[in-house]
Amino acid sequence: MKNNSVHYEATKNGAFFMAVPAVLWKLLFLYVPLFFIMLISFSKSFDFAFFKNVTLENYKSLFSLSYFRVIGRSLLLAFLNAFFCLLIAYPIAYFLALKVRRFKNLLLFLLALPFWTNFLVQVYAWFFILDHKGLLNTALLKMGIISQPLHILNTSAAIYIVMLFCYLPFMVMPIYSSLLKIDKFVLEASFDLGANSLQTLSHVTIPLSASGIMTGFFLVLIPSFGEFVIPALLGGGKVMYVGSMITYFFLETKNPFLGAAFTCLSGFVLILFALLIYVIFKKLFK
Amino acid sequence: MAGFSFRTLFVSFAIVLFWIFVMSVFLFSPHIVKLFRKEKSLTIFTFPMLIDAQYLSKFEKETGIKLYISYYESNEELLVKMRETKGRGYDIVIPSDYAVEILTREQLLQKIDKRKLPFWDTIDQRFLGHYFDPENEYSIPYLWEVYQIGINKAYFKKGRPEASWGLVFDQEKAPKKIGMINNAREAILIAAFYLFGEIENITSERIEKIKKLLLKQKKWVEAYTDLRSDYLLLSGAVPVAVGMSGEIWHATRFEKNLDFLIPKEGTFMVIDNIGISARSKKQDLAHTFIQYLYTPEVMSHHADKYSVFPVTTNVTLSDYFICSMQKIWKEAKKLEFFRNVLSEKQLNEVWIELKAN
Amino acid sequence: MKMGISKRITPYLLPIFVGIVYLLLYTPIFVLILFSFNKNPISYRWDGFSLCWYKELFASVEILAALKNSLIVAFSSVLLSVVMGLFYVFFGASSFLNRLIVFFYGSLIVPEIVLAVGLLSFFTFFSISLGLTTLIVGHTLLGLGYVVPIIRARFLEMDYRLIEASFDLGATEKQTFFKIVVPLLYPAIISSALLVMIVSLDDFLISFFCSGAATLTLPMYIFSVIRSGATPVVNALSTMLLVISSLLILILTSLKMKTRIF
Numbered sequence: 001m002k003n004n005s006v007h008y009e010a011t012k013n014g015a016f017f018m019a020v021p022a023v024l025w026k027l028l029f030l031y032v033p034l035f036f037i038m039l040i041s042f043s044k045s046f047d048f049a050f051f052k053n054v055t056l057e058n059y060k061s062l063f064s065l066s067y068f069r070v071i072g073r074s075l076l077l078a079f080l081n082a083f084f085c086l087l088i089a090y091p092i093a094y095f096l097a098l099k100v101r102r103f104k105n106l107l108l109f110l111l112a113l114p115f116w117t118n119f120l121v122q123v124y125a126w127f128f129i130l131d132h133k134g135l136l137n138t139a140l141l142k143m144g145i146i147s148q149p150l151h152i153l154n155t156s157a158a159i160y161i162v163m164l165f166c167y168l169p170f171m172v173m174p175i176y177s178s179l180l181k182i183d184k185f186v187l188e189a190s191f192d193l194g195a196n197s198l199q200t201l202s203h204v205t206i207p208l209s210a211s212g213i214m215t216g217f218f219l220v221l222i223p224s225f226g227e228f229v230i231p232a233l234l235g236g237g238k239v240m241y242v243g244s245m246i247t248y249f250f251l252e253t254k255n256p257f258l259g260a261a262f263t264c265l266s267g268f269v270l271i272l273f274a275l276l277i278y279v280i281f282k283k284l285f286k
Numbered sequence: 287m288a289g290f291s292f293r294t295l296f297v298s299f300a301i302v303l304f305w306i307f308v309m310s311v312f313l314f315s316p317h318i319v320k321l322f323r324k325e326k327s328l329t330i331f332t333f334p335m336l337i338d339a340q341y342l343s344k345f346e347k348e349t350g351i352k353l354y355i356s357y358y359e360s361n362e363e364l365l366v367k368m369r370e371t372k373g374r375g376y377d378i379v380i381p382s383d384y385a386v387e388i389l390t391r392e393q394l395l396q397k398i399d400k401r402k403l404p405f406w407d408t409i410d411q412r413f414l415g416h417y418f419d420p421e422n423e424y425s426i427p428y429l430w431e432v433y434q435i436g437i438n439k440a441y442f443k444k445g446r447p448e449a450s451w452g453l454v455f456d457q458e459k460a461p462k463k464i465g466m467i468n469n470a471r472e473a474i475l476i477a478a479f480y481l482f483g484e485i486e487n488i489t490s491e492r493i494e495k496i497k498k499l500l501l502k503q504k505k506w507v508e509a510y511t512d513l514r515s516d517y518l519l520l521s522g523a524v525p526v527a528v529g530m531s532g533e534i535w536h537a538t539r540f541e542k543n544l545d546f547l548i549p550k551e552g553t554f555m556v557i558d559n560i561g562i563s564a565r566s567k568k569q570d571l572a573h574t575f576i577q578y579l580y581t582p583e584v585m586s587h588h589a590d591k592y593s594v595f596p597v598t599t600n601v602t603l604s605d606y607f608i609c610s611m612q613k614i615w616k617e618a619k620k621l622e623f624f625r626n627v628l629s630e631k632q633l634n635e636v637w638i639e640l641k642a643n
Numbered sequence: 644m645k646m647g648i649s650k651r652i653t654p655y656l657l658p659i660f661v662g663i664v665y666l667l668l669y670t671p672i673f674v675l676i677l678f679s680f681n682k683n684p685i686s687y688r689w690d691g692f693s694l695c696w697y698k699e700l701f702a703s704v705e706i707l708a709a710l711k712n713s714l715i716v717a718f719s720s721v722l723l724s725v726v727m728g729l730f731y732v733f734f735g736a737s738s739f740l741n742r743l744i745v746f747f748y749g750s751l752i753v754p755e756i757v758l759a760v761g762l763l764s765f766f767t768f769f770s771i772s773l774g775l776t777t778l779i780v781g782h783t784l785l786g787l788g789y790v791v792p793i794i795r796a797r798f799l800e801m802d803y804r805l806i807e808a809s810f811d812l813g814a815t816e817k818q819t820f821f822k823i824v825v826p827l828l829y830p831a832i833i834s835s836a837l838l839v840m841i842v843s844l845d846d847f848l849i850s851f852f853c854s855g856a857a858t859l860t861l862p863m864y865i866f867s868v869i870r871s872g873a874t875p876v877v878n879a880l881s882t883m884l885l886v887i888s889s890l891l892i893l894i895l896t897s898l899k900m901k902t903r904i905f
Contacts, residue, residue, distance in 0.1 A: 013297050014816065019735035020298075021305050022727040022787055023743055028309065029784045030749050033761030040764060066642035088664060095661045107665075109892060114668055116888045119845050120865045121881040124873070125671030128678060132523045135674055153523070154509045165668055219751075226754025229847060233869060236509030237468045240641040243756050248638075250760050250852065252362035252470075254369075254630050260764065263757055270754070313771050313780065329857050334871040339705045354857035355705070357867045370767045375774070375855055513871040533872075 041260035058261035067245075071266050074242040075273055077231075078224040081163045082171070082217050088164070089171035089216065094205070096172075097179035098187075108176075115169035123233055126162045127153070130234075154236030163230050167223070171216040178212025179205070210285040217281070218274065225270050242266045327352035328571050331364065332380040334513065335532060335592045336429060336558060345578050351571050359512060360469055361385040368394050373563035377572055383557045384471070384624050386425045387418040395424040395561045402573040405580040408598045413557055417625060425559035426576065429594040432614055432621070433467075433476070433554045434546040436515060436534035441525035449547035451480040454528055455499060460506050465518040465527030468510035470637035473500060475624050476528070476554065483551065485627055497636045504640065519544055530556065535610065536593030552620025557597070672885065679878030696879040706864065706880060712775065713861040717843040719779045721836050724786030729832065732795045733824055734816070744795065750788035758784070759852040766853060774855030781849040786839035793838070797831035798824075837891060 040046075043053040096107055114122055129135045130152045137149040152158050182205065190200040206213070228243030240248070246266075249259025326349075330337060334357045342353055358364045361382050368379070373394045381389055389395045400406055403426070413427040435453055439446075441461065452459045454466065455477070467473050475485050477496045488496075508524050511517075515529030516537035527534070531546070538544045560579070562572050578584060582600050589596045589603060595611050596603075679697070683690035700706060735743075750758060762781050766773055805827070809819040825832070847862040854863060861884075868877050 013294065013301070015734040016298055017301050017734075018730040019733075020301060021309075022731035022735075022791065023746060024302065024305050024309070025727060025784065026746050026749065026787060028306070029762065029765070029780055030753075030758065031746075033765040034753070034757070036765050036768065037757070037761045046768060066639050070642045091657060092661050092664060095657050099657065110665060111668075112892060113885075113889055114672065116841050116892055117672070118862060118865065118881065118884050118888075120847060120862050120869065121675070121877075121884060122671065124865070124869050124877065124881065125675040128674040129671050132521055135670070165671075168664075168668070222752060223754055226756040228756055229866070236507075236511075238504065238507065238510060238641070239643075240638070243754075244641075245638075246756055246760055250763065251366055252360065253366075253634060255634075256764060259760070263760055267753075267757055313776055316772050316774050316776055327857075334867055340703060343704045354708075356854070356857065356859055359867070359870060370763075371773065371855075375772055375857070517872055 037260045038264055040257055041264045044257050058258050059265065061258065062261055062265055067262065067265075070240050070245050071242060071269055073239065074225050074227075074266070075269065077159070077163070077227070077241065078221045078270075079273075079277075081160065081167060081224045082220040084160070084164050085167050085171040085220050086213065086217060089168055090175055090213070092168075093172045093175035093179055093209075093212075097176050098182075098184075098205075111169060111172060114165075119166065120229065122166055123162060123230055126158070126165075126234070130158050130161070153234065154238070156235065156239075158234040159231050162234055163224060163227065166230065167220045170219045170223075174215040174219065175209055175212040178209040178215075182208045207285055210281075214278075214281050214285075217277070221274065221277070222270070225266075325352065326350055326571065327354060328377045328568060328575055329354045329356070329375060330378045330380075330575075331356050331358065331367070331376045332378075333358065333558065336380055336588065336594065338588060338591060341584070341587055341591075345575070349574060349578075351575065353575075362469075362471075365389070368392075368563070373565040376563045377566040377568050378575065379561050379563055380428065380558050381425070381561055382624070383416060383418045383559065384626050386559050386561060387626055389561065390419065390424045394564050396564045396566065396569075397423050398426060398562060398576075399569070399573060403577060403580070405577065405598065408580070408600045410597050410599050413597045416557070417623065419559075425561045427557045427597045428560050428579070429589070429596055430555060430557045431530040431532045431594055432548070432556075432618060433472075433528065434531050434534045434548060434614075436519050436527045436529060436537060436544060436546050438519055438522070438525040438543055439545050440543050446545070447547070449550050451476065451549045451551055453526060453547070453549075455480050455503055457502070457506070460503075461525045462506055463508040463524045464506055465515050465524045465529065466503065466507045466510050467515075467528050468512045470633045471624055471628060472554070473510075474628060474633065474636055475622075477503075479551065479554075479622065485622060485625065488627055488632065490632075493632050493636060497639060500636065500640050501643070531614065532592055532594045535614075539593060539606075548614060548617045550619065552622060553618050554624055555618075555621045556624065558594075675878050676882045676885070679875050679882045681875060681878075684874045696875040699874075699876050700879040700883070703876065705859070706861075706876075709859045709861045709864040712858050713844055716775060716778045716782055716860065717840050720782035720786050720843045721839045723779070723783040724790045724839050725832060725836050727783075728787055728790035728794055728835070729825070729828070731791060732798050733820055736798070744791070747788055747791040750785055755785075755848045759848045762849065763852045772855060773853055774858050777853045777855065778850055778858060778860070781853055782839075782843040782846060785842055785846065785849070789838050789842065790835045793835040794828060794831045797828055801827055837894075841888070841891070 041058055042055060044055060044057065045053065092111075096104060096111075100107060127134070131137070132149055132151075132153065134153070136152070137146075140146045141149065152161070186208070187200060187204060190204045195203065226243050226246075227241065228247055231239075231241045232244055232247075246259060246263055249262060250256050253259070328351055330353060332355065337355060339353070339355050345351070346353055356376075358367065361384065364379060364381055364385060365388060368376070368389065369392065379389075379395075386395070400422075409427065413430060414422050419425045435449070435451075437447065437453075447453055447459070450459075454460055454464050467476065474496055477499050478485050478488060478492065481495055481499060482492060509518060511529075513533065515527040516533040518524045518527045519534070519537050520541055534544075534546045538546055560576055562569065566572065580598060582598070582602060585596045585598055586601045586603055588594070589601060590607070595614075680692050680694065681689055682693040682695070759781070762777070762784075765771075766777055771777060801824075805823055806819055809823050814822070845862065846860075847866060850858075850860045850863050851866070854860070859867075861880075865877060865880070868874075
């Protein structure tokens with residue numbers, strides 16, 4: 001008996017030995033740094049005597065309209081981006097999952113390809129289209145649809161457009177996955193019971209794909225909030241979003257503490273907002 | 287059944303410690319590797335458009351010194367990275383004048399051995415002995431630029447507009463879209479210069495006025511950019527853009543429709559300097575590299591490629607180049623530097639409010 | 644399925660919509676590739692076909708160095724995250740660590756910029772020199788967030804009786820792992836490895852914040868060039884990256900597995 005338990009203990013320790021690095025890695029390099037950020041948001045210097053230095057000054061100086069505007073702007077961007085992505089992604093996912101048979105793999109491949117290419121490259125490519133003398137304006141001018149070039153680049157419009165197309169695959173994939181799981185017989189049954197396509201869609205298909213919609217929505221909402229690259233390159237540097245603000249604090253000022261406080265504040269607002277959306281979703285899809 | 291014994295707990299704890307140790311070794315390995323491997327290399331931290339990595343591969347082949355080049359977009363980035371790492375890991379940096387002052391104050395630069403640099407005599411006297419390093423102990427001037435207003439001649443059909451900062455700040459004179467500098471310090475000091483004719487005595491009242499001016503100006507700013515003002519002009523997005531000569535004058539060389547103005551009130555000059563990081567142990571290699579950088583061929587290559595003005599007098603450049611350089615030097619009635627007259631608090635106050643709204 | 648409303652174009656509305664979206668998705672890429680052959684370095688005027696940018700691309704010392712850095716970081720991150728993730732999924736199944744699975748979703752819930760900034764502060768505080776190792780740490784972190792869910796999902800679907808049988812037949816845990824579990828998990832391992840590879844090669848934010856003196860990665864180089872004025876060399880580079888990515892995806896999809904990431 002004793003031998004067995006020692007052996008079991010030994011293998012249990014062996015298992016622990018093998019399995020623990022992954023957990024440690026996450027702990028050490030994700031949760032500790034996050035905790036660290038929270039810690040320094042309450043101090044003004046890198047002293048070890050953290051507890052003596054606790055101060056709310058950083059947070060106090062964040063209570064100004066400018067900072068709230070920045071956070072609000074990012075929230076709006078995140079929400080609208082997720083919303084527009086949903087509007088456009090759902091029909092595509094629906095088409096791919098339920099309508100297409102022959103070219104499904106090809107279409108999926110084509111959809112995934114931009115996602116797998118370098119993100120910066122995608123963003124850079126949009127310059128050529130949206131610019132003053134870019135493809136869009138040249139085409140529209142030549143076709144006579146407009147008489148003056150549209151002012152898109154260096155405005156929020158450019159940011160929204162590019163973000164929409166960059167995040168679209170993130171929304172399509174989860175919805176596609178969940179639509180695949182729907183039993184076709186359920187849809188047939190719906191028609192048999194006399195529902196038309198619109199009713200089937202709203203009362204059967206959409207609720208059944210709710211988990212995919214939710215996953216996709218949050219998969220777009222959360223990163224969009226902290227997005228830095230797209231506003232920086234396409235917005236003309238005219239307005240700051242949360243991402244640009246955090247970058248400014250950490251890479252251009254002597255005050256990472258204020259930056260940490262801002263990061264925590266924005267993170268907190270994001271979590272609240274996400275929770276709100278989650279509750280609303282649950283209510284909608286009960 | 288062999289569940290929760292203290293022995294298991296102890297062993298688990300030991301295992302966790304072991305892995306933490308392994309990970310720490312991994313993280314600190316570069317330190318250890320550096321102790322053993324004496325690679326002949328130099329790490330250069332610079333602005334883009336000042337050092338041509340491709341061209342310098344010649345240097346690598348001749349001397350066997352490997353060059354690692356990293357870039358920063360602004361002096362602020364340089365300062366933050368230098369402070370973070372205390373200069374460890376970087377050998378040569380290329381700060382602008384005001385950054386040199388800050389770096390020497392924070393003891394992040396080491397003294398340069400002028401005896402190893404025979405080209406000292408070829409440096410134009412006008413660029414030595416300035417406020418940021420009166421004895422030039424910590425920095426050697428490398429290239430200089432001035433801030434100009436680039437214009438698209440096709441837009442100004444009635445002829446050349448008045449060369450004044452009013453062209454970008456005054457609502458009556460400014461076109462509907464301009465390009466403006468995306469750097470807090472530079473934008474604020476230029477605004478101060480326009481409003482008050484000087485950059486000293488920036489009181490909180492003056493800061494308020496500067497803030498108002500910049501916010502007002504934002505209405506006709508198409509884009510804030512540091513290094514793409516030439517692109518804004520060339521693509522026709524704006525008829526007027528504020529930028530450094532390395533961008534604006536560079537654009538005028540290739541596009542005949544473009545021209546530059548030196549504001550009559552005066553403008554700002556920036557001298558980019560070579561400095562050696564305080565923690566660098568590669569003084570010999572650094573001095574070899576610096577010497578190479580200042581040889582006339584290399585200097586003229588960089589000057590010509592990036593349209594920046596060299597500080598040495600023995601450089602061979604085209605006549606047009608030299609004429610332009612002299613013209614600019616003559617035309618600028620008052621040349622200011624972006625001196626450290628602003629506090630961090632003032633900078634942030636104006637810039638954040640400007641960008642957040 | 645026929646639409647209830649009897650309009651003749653309605654059946655075609657959806658395919659047309661999808662087609663338009665696909666077109667819009669690909670137009671920037673086509674333009675990018677097209678202009679990589681444009682002789683004119685700056686504006687949008689087409690000055691003639693030229694391969695000079697590709698020549699410059701392949702001769703560029705910097706791009707090669709950045710590519711090398713990106714590849715080193717990517718391979719290391721893939722190796723570390725797949726190995727650690729695999730070990731966790733299998734060996735952790737028999738201990739309480741199994742319940743810590745929620746941990747691993749952390750990096751998907753936090754915006755990457757917060758991660759990057761946190762890592763930066765963490766490294767600076769402990770005077771850890773920023774460089775390839777810190778980049779590998781950050782990318783492995785991201786990788787674990789993808790590897791563990793994917794492999795675990797596949798592992799749970801696996802027939803546990805096979806493992807039990809293996810133990811019954813006297814195999815040690817190690818033998819069971821290498822001879823039974825790994826081969827069965829192959830598809831999940833490969834697909835998560837490819838995913839982490841691409842995430843790492845693509846990653847910009849963590850590299851931007853945690854980059855050291857001598858470590859320029861490819862995305863950082865591209866960003867720097869875009870911000871300071873790009874020549875079509877960037878277009879050429881992008882085209883090459885596109886070609887390589889497509890090849891990688893063809894491999895991925897041709898292995899015919901369902902990658903249940905979500």
